[in-house]
Amino acid sequence: MASVKPLSKPREPIPPFGGDGFSRREQPAPAPSTPARWGVWLAIFAVAMLFAGLSSAYLVHLPQRSRFPLELPSILWANTLVLILSSFSCQWALRQARQGRALSTMQGLGLTLALGVLFLAGQVYAWQQLRDAGLHLQTHVFSSFFYVLTATHGVHLIVGVGILFGVWAVALLRQGTTLNPLAVELSAFYWHFLTLVWLWLFLLLNLKAI
Amino acid sequence: MAVHAEHLAHAHSESWIRKYVFSTDHKVIATQYIFTAYFMALLGGLLAALIRYQLGWGDQASPLLERLFPFGAQGGVIKPEFYLAIITIHGTILVFHFQTMMLTGGFGNYLIPLQIGARDMAFPVLNMLSYWVFLASCVVMLLSFLVEGGAAAAGWTVYPPLSVHAAAVAGSGLGQTIWLLSMALLIVATLMGGLNYIVTTLNLRTKGMSLMRLPLSTWGVFFASVIGLVTFPVLLAGAILLLLDRHLGTSFYMPTVYIGGQLVETRGGNPLLWQHLFWYLGHPEVYILAIPALGFIGDIIATFSRKPIFGYRLIIISFVVMTILSCIVWGHHMFTSGLNPYIAMVFSLLTILISVPFGTIILCYAATLWKGKIQFTTPMLFAIGFLSLVVTGGLGGLFLGTASTDLYLHDTAFVVGHFHVIMASSVLFAIFAATYYWFPKIFGRFMSESLGKWHFWLTFIGVYATFVPMHVMGLGGMMRRIYSPHAYQYLQQWVPWERVISIFGLILIGAQLLFVVNFFWSLFKGRRATDPNPWRANTLEWQTSSPPPHLNWGEEQPVVYRGPYEFSRPDTAEDYLPQNTPPVGVEVSGNGVR
Amino acid sequence: MAVSQQQASSRDRRTGFVLGVALWLFTLATLWLFGANLHKMPPPASDFAPQIDAILWVILGISVIGFVGLHLYLGWVALSRPAEVRAIYLPADRPKEWLWVLVPIGLLLVADLTFDHMSNKVWGAFFGKPPANAFEVEVTGQQFAWHVRYPGADGRFGRTNPRLISDENPIGLDLSDPAARDDILLINVMHVPEGRPVMIYLRSRDVLHSFFLPPMRIKMDCVPGYTTRMWFTPQRKGNYEIACAELCGMGHYNMKGLLVVEDEQAVQNWLAQQTPFSKRGQ
C-alpha cells in the first residue's frame, strides 16, 4: 500500500480529501435505506415501462377506434370499484401493520385478497361477455388490445395476489406474533400500483379518439 | 457490517456445487457470465466468418461447407435463407448475448461490489437467477438452428411482416418464435441484473464512498442499467404483440397482405409500430454498450497514464446527458420509413447533438493522456485503440444521423461499417482491455503480455481494414444484408473489395485465436499475481487479495477517503494513493475514522 | 514486478513508438481510402443528388478535421512519452481547465447545427409539396419484383384492393373503377422524363421493401397498408438500376429494376406502345 509522506513543497493546492473535486467534506456513510424498497420500486418501474409500451401501441391504433364501436361490458365499472376498494383496505392493513396490530393487519390483507380475487373473477366475466358477443382476440385490433391489456394486467394482479397471500400466510403461521411492516408496505405499494395501472388502462379503453 | 471470522470460514466449506455452480457470490456469477458470453462471442465470430466467406467467395462452391452444413449449404454454396439466418443470429447474439452480458453481467457484476467496497450484490439470489435465465436464453437461441425452417432470418431487427409469416421467409417459422422467446428470457435476465446493479450502487457503498468518488466503471454500468430498465420492458411489450400476431392471428403489426400466394386478411395493423417499439430499445442498446465501455476505459486510461481522469464531473454530466438523449433518438432508424417528416427533423437534430456529450468524454480521456507517464501495457493499447475507434465511428454517425444524407446511406454498407466500428469493434476493444486489466484480479494470474500485444496489433489492423472500407462501399451504394453483390451492374466494382474485406475479416477473426489461447493458458499457467495491486491502481478492487476472498474483504469493509484517480500527487512518495489509504493525521481505529 | 523499471520503460517506449506510427499510418490510409475512391460513387443524376452530396462533403470535411486532429494527438502522445519521473498532477476539479474540452466541443456544436440546417433544407424540399406538373408513377413492391403503374391517359390511378390480388392481377387493380381501365402496369421497368419532377407513390403488397435509386441519392420504404412517396427531378439521361434496400426475404439481393431517364417525348412514345392492364390478353 502506498505510504503517505508529504514531500517538501506541494506544487498544487491539495483539497483535504483528494482531488475528486466534488466532496471536500468527509462523506457520511450512506443512510441505512432499505435496498428492498429500492428494489421493489425499480421492479415496479420496469413493469410500468411494459405497460407504457403496450399503451403507446394502443394509442398508435387509436385513430381507428371510431371505426370499431366496441362496447365495453359494464361490469368493468364494478370491477374498477372493487379494485379501488381493495386498495383502500390494503392501505388500512398497512396502517395497522405500522402500528403493530398484527391481527387487524391480517384482516385487512384478507379483505384485500378477497377483493382482488373478486376483481379477477369480474374480469373473466367481462371476457365471457365479450366472447358471447362474438368478439374474440382476432376479431379486431381493439378486441385484441382489450384482451392483451386486461390479461397483462391480470397476470400482474395474480402475482400481486400471490405476494399478499404469502405475507398473510406467513403472518398466520407465526400466529400474528410478528409481522414485518416492510413486507406489508412493499406489497401494498405494488398493489396500489396495479390499481393505478388499471385505472389508466380503463381510461384508455374508454377513449374514443384523441 | 462486520462479518465474523467464523462466518467467513464457514463460507469456504460449502459444497462444490454451491460454490461454483449455484453460487450467489457475485464474483462466481460474474465469472460464469464472462465464460458464457465469451462462448457466445466465439459462435458469433464463426458466423461472421461464414458471412465474410459468402460475401467474398460466395460464387465458388466449397465441399467443406457442404460437409459442415448439409442443409444450409447444399452443393457447397450457402443458401440465401441460411445466409439471412446467419446474419440474424450473428447480430443478435453478439449484441445481446455477448457484449451486453459481458459488460453488465460479467464485468459490471464483478466490479460493482468490489469498487464500492461492498460484500456482495444487494440481492444475491436474484443475481444468480439472472445468470441462469441468461444461460437459458443462450441455449434457446442456439437451438433455433435445429428447427424446421432454420433460425430466425428477418434480421436482428425482425421487422414485420417479414418476421410474421413463414411464407415470407423460411426462418419466420418456428425459428422466429424461438428467437422471440430467447429475447424475452434475455430481457428478464437483464432486468434482474440491472435492478441489482442500481440498488447495489445506490445502497451498499461503503463508508466514505460518495457518489462523486465512484470509479467510472461503476458509473458506466449504473447508467447502462438505468437505460436497460427504461427500455427493455418496452421491447418485451413489442415482443408479446409480435408473438400474438404470429400465433394467435391478431393484427397489431399486420396490414392485409398477400404473401406466398395467399391473402392474409387482417384489420389494419401497423408495421411501423414494431419499428418504434424495437428501436425504442434498439438505439439505447448501443448506449447500454457504449457507456460501460467508456467507464472501463476511463479506469484503465487513468491507471496507465498515472494521472487523475480529466474532468471527472464533466464525464458524469455527459453520461447523464447521453443516458437521456439515447432514449429519445430512436427515430433516426426510421427516416425513410414514412415517419412524419417534422418528427424526423427533431430526431435528426437530437441524434446529431449526441456528438456533444460523446465528444466531451473522448476529449476528457484524450486530455487525461496529456503529459501522463504512459505505460503501454496490453490493456492500455486496447484503450487507446478504443479511443481511435470511437472517434472514427462517432464521426460516421454524423452522416447517418443527418436525415437527408441518411436518405442515401440508410441500409447501406456504410451503416454496417459504422456500427461495427462504434459498437462491435470499440466495445470489443473495451471488453478486451477490461479482460487483460482485471484478469489478475479475477483469476490471480496475469495474461501473457507478448501474446496480448500481438493480439492487439492484429485486431487493430483487422478492424480498420475490415470495417473502414465498408463505409466507402456504402457511399458507393452497396446495400446491406444482401446475400451476394453480383446481381447489380453498378455493384460490380465492389466485388473485389468484398473479397479483400473478407480476407482482412478472416484475419481479424483468426487473430482472436491468440486471445483464446492466451486466456486458457494464462488461466492455468499464467504468471501469478502475488501483488494484489499489480497496476498500482487506486480503486478498491485492487486493495484486496487476488482473487478476492469470499465476501470480498476481511473482517472490516474498507473506508474511503478520496476519489478513485489520485495518481502522481506531488505530496505522496508513490505515484498513486488508493481510495482507502487514510490521510496523514487521521488515526484509524476499528472500522473507521475518528 | 519481475522486470526492472529500466527495461519496462524502454519496452514501453518501443511500443509507444509503434503505436504512434500505426495510428498515423491508419489515419493516412483511411484518408487515402476515401480520397481515392469517392469518385466510384454513382454519378449524381437528380436535382437532390448534388445537394445531398454537398452535405456529405461538409460532414466529411468536419470529420476529416476531427479524425485527423484526434489521431495526430493520439499518435503524438504515443510517440513523445515524456521522460519525466512523474506525470503532471491535474486534480480533476477545476472547471476552468474544462475549457480545453468545451471549446472544441463548442466548435463541434456549431458544425453540427450548420449541417443540420443544410439538411433540413433538402429534407423540407423532399417532403414538402411536390411541384404541380409532376410526372406520376406508382410502384408496388412484391417479393421480389417491382410493379410499375402509370395512370394512363386520364392521369388518375384506379383503385386497388389487396383482396383482388392474384397471379393475373398482381397489384389487385379494381377494374370496376373507370379510372383503372387505362392504367398501364409493368414489371421491373420504369421510364421517366428528364428535367421534369417525377413523383413516385410507393406501396407494397407483402413485406417491407425500400425503393432505392443510388444515382438519385434517395430511397423510401414501401410499407404494406400505406402509401409513401418520393419525388426528384432526373437530370441526366441514361439507364439506372433500381435496388431494394430493405431486407425482404431470400430474394432481397436480387430485387432489381430498370430506370430509364429519357426525353419527355420518348417516354410518351414508349407509354403509347404499352397495352393498358385491362386490355391485356384480349
Ligand code: HEM
Ligand atoms: C463483436 C462484435 C460484433 C457485433 C456486436 C456485430 C453486430 C452485427 C449486427 C448487429 C449485424 C446486423 C445483422 C443484421 O443485419 O440483422 C451484423 C452484421 C454483420 N457483421 Fe457483425 N458484429 C460483430 C462482429 C463482426 C465481425 C468480427 C465481422 C467480420 C469480420 C462482422 C461482419 C458482419 C457482416 C459482414 C455483417 C452483415 C452485414 C450486412 O450485410 O448487413 N461482424 N453484425
Ligand SMILES: [Cu+2]
Ligand atoms: Cu440509433
Ligand SMILES: [Cu+2]
Ligand atoms: Cu425487396
